Amino acid sequence: MRVKNRRTILLAAVFLCLPAVFSFAGSILDSKHNLSSGSPLGDIKASDTAMICIFCHTSHSGDYRAPLWNREESRIIYNLYDSSTLYSIPDQPDGASKLCLSCHDGTIALGKVISKKKEFAMSETSMGRIPPGRRSNLGSDLSDDHPISFEPSSAVSASGQLIHPLSGDRVRYDVNGKMQCTTCHDPHNETFRKFLVKSDLNGALCKTCHRFSGYDGLSTHDVSARDLRDLSGRNDLPRFHAHAATVADNSCMNCHRSHAAEGKERLLNAREEDVCLVCHDGKAGKDIKSLLRRTSAHRVDFYLGVHDPTENILSASVHVECVDCHNTHRMNSNTAAAPYAGGRLAGVSGMSVTGAVKETAQYEYEVCLKCHGQDKYRVATTGKRMIDTSNIRVAINPSNASFHPIAGQAKNSWVPSLNPPYSVSSRIYCGDCHNSDTSGQGKGSGARGPHGSRYEYILERQYLTTDYTPWSEANYALCYKCHNPITIFDENISGFEGHETHVRGADTPCSVCHDPHGSPNYVGLINFDTNVVFPNMNGELKFEVIGNTGYCYLQCHGNEHSPKEYIRK
Numbered sequence: 001m002r003v004k005n006r007r008t009i010l011l012a013a014v015f016l017c018l019p020a021v022f023s024f025a026g027s028i029l030d031s032k033h034n035l036s037s038g039s040p041l042g043d044i045k046a047s048d049t050a051m052i053c054i055f056c057h058t059s060h061s062g063d064y065r066a067p068l069w070n071r072e073e074s075r076i077i078y079n080l081y082d083s084s085t086l087y088s089i090p091d092q093p094d095g096a097s098k099l100c101l102s103c104h105d106g107t108i109a110l111g112k113v114i115s116k117k118k119e120f121a122m123s124e125t126s127m128g129r130i131p132p133g134r135r136s137n138l139g140s141d142l143s144d145d146h147p148i149s150f151e152p153s154s155a156v157s158a159s160g161q162l163i164h165p166l167s168g169d170r171v172r173y174d175v176n177g178k179m180q181c182t183t184c185h186d187p188h189n190e191t192f193r194k195f196l197v198k199s200d201l202n203g204a205l206c207k208t209c210h211r212f213s214g215y216d217g218l219s220t221h222d223v224s225a226r227d228l229r230d231l232s233g234r235n236d237l238p239r240f241h242a243h244a245a246t247v248a249d250n251s252c253m254n255c256h257r258s259h260a261a262e263g264k265e266r267l268l269n270a271r272e273e274d275v276c277l278v279c280h281d282g283k284a285g286k287d288i289k290s291l292l293r294r295t296s297a298h299r300v301d302f303y304l305g306v307h308d309p310t311e312n313i314l315s316a317s318v319h320v321e322c323v324d325c326h327n328t329h330r331m332n333s334n335t336a337a338a339p340y341a342g343g344r345l346a347g348v349s350g351m352s353v354t355g356a357v358k359e360t361a362q363y364e365y366e367v368c369l370k371c372h373g374q375d376k377y378r379v380a381t382t383g384k385r386m387i388d389t390s391n392i393r394v395a396i397n398p399s400n401a402s403f404h405p406i407a408g409q410a411k412n413s414w415v416p417s418l419n420p421p422y423s424v425s426s427r428i429y430c431g432d433c434h435n436s437d438t439s440g441q442g443k444g445s446g447a448r449g450p451h452g453s454r455y456e457y458i459l460e461r462q463y464l465t466t467d468y469t470p471w472s473e474a475n476y477a478l479c480y481k482c483h484n485p486i487t488i489f490d491e492n493i494s495g496f497e498g499h500e501t502h503v504r505g506a507d508t509p510c511s512v513c514h515d516p517h518g519s520p521n522y523v524g525l526i527n528f529d530t531n532v533v534f535p536n537m538n539g540e541l542k543f544e545v546i547g548n549t550g551y552c553y554l555q556c557h558g559n560e561h562s563p564k565e566y567i568r569k
Contacts (some may be wrong), residue, residue, distance in 0.1 A: 001244060003508055010208035010416040028052065028190075029052065030190070030255070032190070033187055033190070035052050035055045035111075035189070036051055037049060037050050043121065043123065043124040044130070045124075046121065046122055046451045046514060047121045047122070047123055055070070055071075055113060056070055056099075058113065058114060058115035058421065059115075061114060062115075063114060065098070065099065069099065069114075070115050071099070072114065074102055074105050077092065077230040078092060078093060078101075078105070078142045079142060079143050080092070080142055081144075081145060081146070081264070082291050083265035083266055084265070084310045085309055085310060086147070086490050088147070088151065088152055088154050088158045090148055090149055091147045091150065092149070093142070094178045095174050095176065095178060096174060096182040097149050097181045097182050098149075100185075100187070104136060104137065105137075106129050106130050106131075106138070106208065107129070107140075109125070109127065110128060110129065110130065111290075118347055122193040126471070130146065135259060140441040143264050144260055145261070146184075146258040146268070147179070148179060148183075149179070149180060150178060151177050151179075152173070153177070155237060162166065162210060163208075163211050164209070165208050168199045170186075171184065171197055171198065171208040171209065183197075183259070193243065200253065201249050202248055202249055202251045205528065206252040212329040212330070213330065213347070214327075214329065215329040218330075219330055219332055220247075220331055220333055221247060221251065221255070221328060221331070222251050224246070226246060227245055227246055228242050228245060228250065228279070229245055239248075242254065242439070246472075247279075247284070254269075254279065255275050257269055266309075271304065272303075272304065272321055272322070273300040276322045276328075277292075286446060288447050288451050291446070291450075293452065294437075294453055296453050296456050297452030297453070297458060298450060298451060298452065298458070300321050300322055300473050301489060302322055303320065307319055307321040307323065307324065309323070313317065313351070313370050314374070318376055318377060320371065323347065324348075325348060325372070326344065326348065331343060331344050331346055333343075335566065336364075337427075338429045338432075339360065339362055339406065339427050339428075339429065340362065340364070340431060343389055344417060344449070347512060348359060348361050349370060350363075350366030350367045351366055353365070353366075353396065353398070357370070359374040362409075364431065365396065365407055366431050369392065372391075372392040372421050375391055375392070375479070379392065379457075382463075382465045382516060383465060383511055383512070383529030383530060383533050384530045385525055385528070385530070386528045386541060387515075387519065387521060387527050389515055389518065389519075395515065395518040396518050400518045400520045401519055401521050402518060402522065402523045403525070404516065404517060405518065406427070407430055409427060410424060411523075412424065416494060417483040417484050417493075418482060419482055419484050428482075429518055431449060431450060432460075432481075433447065433459060433460060434460070435458070435460035436448060436449060436452060436460065437454050437455055437459075437460055437461070441460055453476075459478055460478065461478040462475060463510075463511075463516075465511040467512065467532045468507045468508075469507055473485055479510055489503075489504065495567075495568055495569070496550075497566065498566060508556075511524055511529060512513075512532045513529075514526065515527035522543050523545055524546075528543070528554065529549070532556060533554050534555045535553075535555065536553055536554055536555045536560055536562045537555070537562065540553035540554070540563075541553060541554050542554075549565055549566070549568065550568050552563050552566075
């Protein structure tokens with residue numbers, strides 16, 4: 001033991017006087033922790049000493065907290081990281097982290113060491129300290145930094161998303177089993193950037209402890225080869241602090257940063273949707289950003305600080321954020337057929353058509369219903385309905401008399417107007433109608449999904465609902481995506497002569513009679529718009545079918561139906 005101590009002291013003595021003319025790959029000599037006047041890197045350096053190790057270590061009279069430690073201890077109280085998904089509660093920094101902060105909290109001058117009465121003069125500093133504003137100056141507010149000085153066993157047990165480093169891994173806890181700065185950083189070795197103990201390309205460092213189901217090697221954010229460099233030809237990386245060329249190589253760092261995170265909870269690069277839109281602005285992905293500014297859109301920018309990943313969707317305040325529909329750790333490019341949720345919606349919570357909360361939605365419509373299946377999210381519907389269906393879960397329920405086949409196969413076995421490949425047994429997505437107007441389905445190349453559209457109700461194609469709208473295929477393009485207008489207006493095929501009379505003859509929109517989601521009481525999606533349709537002189541407002549005859553009891557455009565009957569062919 002004595003021999004080992006003598007060697008340690010001798011080695012320290014040598015390095016304290018070692019000038020910065022030597023260079024060893026990966027050592028402190030060729031790093032920014034070489035603060036000597038001869039340092040080859042960095043602008044912060046001493047002007048009056050060529051010694052290297054002295055800024056942290058001394059041969060004699062060192063501080064007891066670490067071997068030959070040569071710095072005073074910061075006396076400040078730190079503001080610690082906190083979030084609703086934190087399973088271990090950090091305490092005030094201790095151990096090696098406290099040593100690191102003697103420089104990196106910006107309160108003690110870099111040149112102020114225990115072994116020297118006179119402070120070393122340092123260039124490019126603020127009164128000898130790391131200047132405020134530099135990322136290396138963490139300050140006293142550590143709430144935007146990865147938590148340190150905590151024992152992680154309880155978090156590993158409780159979260160299901162954390163693991164301990166494997167034996168022999170470069171990532172390791174301290175002697176007390178705590179996570180410290182030195183778990184991820186080796187202050188003497190900058191083989192990997194930022195003194196990391198191992199490469200963080202493709203999230204290798206983060207994945208040592210963090211394991212999210214469906215992410216590693218599966219999620220788009222972990223495997224995409226999309227180039228992040230500026231498309232104008234400059235070979236730079238404009239995406240926050242991205243340090244690698246591709247989405248896959250940046251992996252976790254596409255969205256997170258371990259220090260000075262603007263989105264403090266969960267260490268996000270920015271606040272909420274800004275994290276997503278820095279890439280999804282048309283430069284590194286499909287242009288979602290411009291869609292969110294369209295006439296009708298899911299305006300995620302209207303809400304700030306409302307969403308929380310642990311929220312109860314039944315009691316949470318009304319809001320919409322990107323992560324309400326997308327699980328960024330699990331989303332992928334897998335395709336699916338209606339009604340199943342595709343890879344873009346993988347791992348997202350939802351609500352069943354019966355109103356049950358689901359931790360993971362199986363069907364696309366369940367993602368939509370977790371908001372639009374609640375009364376507090378009642379949406380503006382096409383007109384004022386005879387039967388209120390502003391809660392979409394009510395409108396598409398398979399127990400209804402009629403409904404578009406979203407949550408179940410349609411009941412009507414005879415729908416001659418359907419365009420191929422649709423049939424009476426087909427199922428459809430909410431997104432077949434509610435979609436970007438620039439999407440592939442909308443005959444464009446833009447992003448799919450209900451992000452935003454120039455058409456009302458975030459519809460993929462035009463669907464006018466104003467009474468006395470002159471008929472044209474363009475005005476009802478959404479309907480004609482699935483239904484053939486020639487068939488609809490041919491009473492010998494459709495079995496209803498009123499389409500020609502009402503839609504073409506009287507300029508009556510489809511929405512006056514038909515509720516596009518469903519009708520609890522009536523076949524044929526009949527649910528009259530009471531802004532246009534009124535009770536007849538007998539006070540009757542209803543529709544019924546007896547045998548093969550339909551009966552309308554109402555008044556519309558000044559015409560009395562008491563009732564008006566038609567033969568259903």
